[in-house]
Amino acid sequence: MGLTVAVTGASGYAGGELLRLLAGHPELDVTTVTAASSAGTPLAAAHPHLAGARGLGDLVLRPTDPAELAGHDVVFLAMPHGQSAAVARELEGSGALVVDLGADHRLTDPGTWESYYGGAHAGTWPYGLPELPGQRQLLRGARRIAAPGCYPTSVALGLAPVLAAGLVAAQDVVVVAASGTSGAGRSAKVALLGSEVMGAVSAYKAGGAHQHTPEMEQTLTTAAGSPVTLSFTPLLAPMPRGILATCTAALRPEVTTAQLREALQAAYADEPFVTLLPEGVWPTTAATAGSNSAHVQAAADTHAGRAVVTVAIDNLGKGAAGQALQCANIALGLPEECGLSVVGAAP
Structure with a gap:
């Protein structure tokens, strides 16, 4: 018997991905899964792919309340933004490791929140x-x-090293990132119907309106050592999972592609989940699907005077559940790669 685990928001996409990963973890045992409107139904009804998973197939979704979560060694909060803080307060003094996949505890400035x-x-x-x-x-x-957001993970992995190295200007950062539909959650929405999404790529929450903008600026400001101003345009892509973030920033004079790649290589040479691709090979979401990996590439666009850094991740993997499990492994003193894969599923 390993450490006991409870997962809230277990009926959602991030919760389901987390449970898939936990099913293969040798040290963590899921004993409780909770949800809101689907409480009382079998977990396998929400996630048929988990029906045969070790210890999961017979679980029933329970209400999300303190009595259900009490006594666990680890609690993952895979809930919508704004809902996890109240649950976390109920767990104060429990001694449990609590990992929040929502945004409730990421930002440092109350006014921005x-x-x-x-x-x-x-x-x-x-x-x-x-x-x-x-x-x-x-x-x-x-x-x-x-745990960070999916877009902020991809953007931070791409830009933090080149900002820290002083290779680009902090005041002129532009990100255009495409996400699969699972990033919008599992609630029924007309804009996410198959007939609306198939064959279409659309922008949404552009012009600084996306809630991940301050999280990205917060992380990049820390890396740069000076305030970062970021223009972010998210795109909805006709795929279930994945993020491809294209990040650009004004180049400092005489900066080359080799220097950008050297900064990224220095940052990630010993990182198991981040791969700097060979020069000229650009990331694709297909290569990281189902994994906790991030694929990164960079080039100096000397014509436009901008650095271009592109990152691919699985929004449910390194962008959510995989990253949460990676963090839990570190906090618990377990091998960081335990239960996680660097290998994507193809085709």
């Missing part, structure tokens, strides 16, 4: 992106972890 999400700020937890300088040390032994 209120502006983008509304309601009172719940406080800030250690930020769960281990590849950023110093973050892995903060996560070791932590009892509370805020």
Whole structure:
């Protein structure tokens, strides 16, 4: 019997992906799964692919309340933004490791939280992106972890090293990123119907309206050592999962492709989940699907005077469930790669 685990929001896409990964984890045993409207139904009804999974096929979704979560060694909160803070407060003093996949504990500025999400700020937890300088040390032994958002993960992995190296200007950063439909959650929405999505790529929440904008600016500002201003345009792509983020920033004079790649190589040479692709080979979401990997590439566009860094991740993997499990492994003193794969599923 390993450490006991509870997963809230288990009927959603991120919750389902987390359970898929936990089913193959040798040290963590899922004993409780909770949900809101689907409480009382079998887990396999929400996630048929888990019907034969070790210890999961017979579980029933329970209501998300303190009594159901009490006594677990690890609790993953895979809930919509704004809902996890109240549950986390009920777990204070429990001694459990709590990993929040939502946004409730990511931001440091209360005013920014209120502006983008509304309601009172719940406080800030250690930020769960281990590849950023110093973050892995903060996560070791932590009892509370805020897992980053999917877009912010891809953008931080692409731009943090080149900003830290002073190769690009912090005041002129532009990101255009395409996400699969699972990034919008599992609630029924007309815009996510198959007939609306198939054969179409559409922009949404452009012009600084997307809630991940302040999280990206917060992370990149720390990396750059000076305020970063970012223009972000998210795109909805006709695929179930994956993110492809194309990040550009004004080049410092005389900066070359080789220098951009050297900064990325120095940052990720020893990172198991981040791969700098050979020069000229550009990332594709197909290569990272089903994995906890990030594929990165960079080039200096000397014609336009801009650095171009492109990152591909699985939004449900490195962008959510995989990253949460990676952080939990670190906090618990387990091998970081336990239960996770660097290999995508193809075709």
